Amino acid sequence: MSRSRLTTAVAAFGIAAITLTGCAPAPSSEAGESPAETADALEPTTITLYTSEPQEKADELVAAFNEVHPQITVEVFRAGTGDLTTRVATEQETGKIQADVFLAADAPTFENYAADDLLREYTPADVDALDPAVVDPEGFYVGTRIIPTVIAYNTDMVEKAPESWADLTDAEYADRLVMPNPDVSGAAAYNAAVWLDEPELGEEWLTALAANRPVIADSNGPVSQAVATGTQPVGIVVDYLVRELAEQGSPIAVSYPSEGVPFVSQPVGIFADSENVEASEAFVDFLVSAEGQKLAVEQSYLPVRSDVGTPEGAPELDDIAILAPDLETIRSTQAGAVETFRELFQ
């Protein structure tokens, strides 16, 4: 099992910053129709989806998928990425992995699964329309949304927004910060590895951040709520939640730290154990199809294809700095990074 493909993946991931700038602009007029019409040949069946998508978004996703494939029942099991990987590991020990499709935060998790031969190779139908940065060159998984992690702040309570990750270690923010738990959130686990890998930040910065005693919420959702309600007026959180709350009228805004933002691509993959291959493939196809991506944009996500527009209030990605480190480094250091985080913060 040579994993030389990783280098290619790394290279692809590395150019994310460049290629991403190409997906952001201009809502396109007519997006190409998805391959959905051919789907009626599928047998009625049930697939199980393990996902870290917020429950309501996952429900909307399944509802939209069922408009195209009404004969496929999708059973959703929602939990944080960390909890999902634990569940998969337990299932692997006690028998067979229950899930057909895995849709969760970060590419390194998928790289690990691919390395363990848990994933089935599948390249989605519409792959050419996708941002190549999120497509696994070996075809084990494909990214479905671009999810940067940013600094959010309460506009009623914070007069001058923090402008960098370094700012957050300022004593001014002591006891006023909130961030997600990397044991639960895949994005948070990925971020921990990226921060530690970044020479400008590293363990020194993380230690300084811990000295400000941030509240560790279980996942990104409560972080955004805490910032919006002002319980902790500054938070480290994924950007789409902030956009959503701001749109609903909450006093919350985003600041893009000057050192750059890490992002995850919420990849999707099919487990090798799956007995419902065709239905699972249809689901993956739908996720990255024009319809699937339009839904993603409606759900405030940054899409992985350029022909579906971008959510209102989303940034132009060439205007912000992006942290896109070496994927193999992140994969090999992520578990240790989460451990370091746990020691520093808990």
Add this chain to the structure above:
Amino acid sequence: MSALVQAPGSAVRRPRSLDGVDALTVVLWIVCGAVVLVPIGAIVALTAGGSQLGVLVQGDVVEAAVNSLVSATVSALAAVAVGAAFAVVLERTDLRHRRVLRLIALTPLLMPPFVGAIAWLGIAGPSSPLNVWWRGMFGGPLWSIYGADGVIILLTVHSYPLAMLIVSAALRRIPSDLEQAARISGAGPARALFSVTVPLLRPALLSSFLLIAVSNLADFGIPSIIGLPERYVTLATLVYRYLQSGTVDEPLAVVATIGVVLLVLAVGALLLNATIGRRGWELDASSSPAQPLPLGRAGTPLGIAMWTIVLAITLLPLLALLTQSLLRAPGVPLTLENLTFDNFAKALSSSTALAGAANSVMLATLAAVVCGVLGLGIGVLTTRTSARAAKGLNAVAMLPQAVPGIVIAVAWLIIAPRIGLFNTPWLILAAYITSFTALVVQSVTAPLSSTPTSAEEAARISGAGRLRALIDISSRMALPAAISGAVVVAATAVRELTLSVLLLSPGSQTLGVAIFNFQQAGAFSTAAAWSLVVAVLGIAVIGLATRRPS
């Protein structure tokens, strides 16, 4: 039920060597063994076999154990004090509107603890209107419910009704003849109440304390929603985190070891209860109602105090849930134009929550039926036969009542793969049966054991066999108790969280887990909307159920 009692029914006329009662005993032993002894044996075996005893002295485990013990003990003491006081006031005084007050005072029992936690966050959470206002005036929040104090107060609020129920029932079983005798001998009404009736309540007070302490030891919803944000970790939340996030190696063996410690503590409490409460009195029910204690001038202030407390405990959480689910977005001020039904409508149409509700209703109904049948059989057998096997059966069936829910959940997790129930909803059903059969057994044995056996004796003298007397007399007498026990099982199971959150699998999410997950994922308005539904439905159900003449 018919299946259980009819099978041995044909054996009635056989010679005494092995009659129907013996057959019934064997069947009940097998079932009871399968749902109680096997899982508990499995958790003990895994602990004994594994070498995870080291975890017990780890800092975070010790800290969680101390937190669990302190929060359970303190909240149980407070709950018994409040519950007993309420029971005496509402059962034995002439306070006006006692019936309504009683109903309202019981509502926290009908509100699942985690729903209460979600609701109280809206009242005393750091960003509740009260604390936001206070922060605006004085620079800091008045009181944040997060942390140890909040956990203990909420546990108390949610468990005092149980103490109140137990003490009220005991009060009603104490015949008024004794008080009357005291009154005739010259005691005043207060003296008669406090020197005759209250001492007779001691076993009820003790057993409600132990029952509440054990159940609070394992509560998951309140410490995870109220305690965790302040890093107040209890064993229940620690076990959940270990199992869910795999932050330790061999999580199952580790949590099994923690579980056995809890088990030892709980069984100790059970034995204590049994030793102290063994000498029960067989009191003949009396036909004359007890004379209420006249409150006189104290009536009005006491009435005002009762109404204030009871309404604060009941209405405030409901109002908080209502505002949380109607507020347009988090962080906007609470004004009329910021209220909308959009979130509420969206929440109620959530397919996940609806599927969870369907799962919960299904599992609760099945659990009620199975527990009802089992409990009736065990209750009748153990109160009406003197065989040692029957007494043992009672002990085994009651054991889970002293076993914290997380231990039962972990036990079923351990044996699940071996019996093919891993990742199925039936695992949750099995755990419900293990946990809740005792509720029915208890509700059957309580009235039966204080009812004289004269009716059965008459049947036997008239020629009925042992089994026949049990079925025709004892079971008939106990049937209403068994049914009300089964209703309690259904009501408990339908809003259950501790067991189902640990035994969760794809497709078997219960309503409690769905609401809990909404809350954990930050979908607070959805969680609040469903909490409100659960709370209001629960209160409506108890309102209807208690309307029946008892």
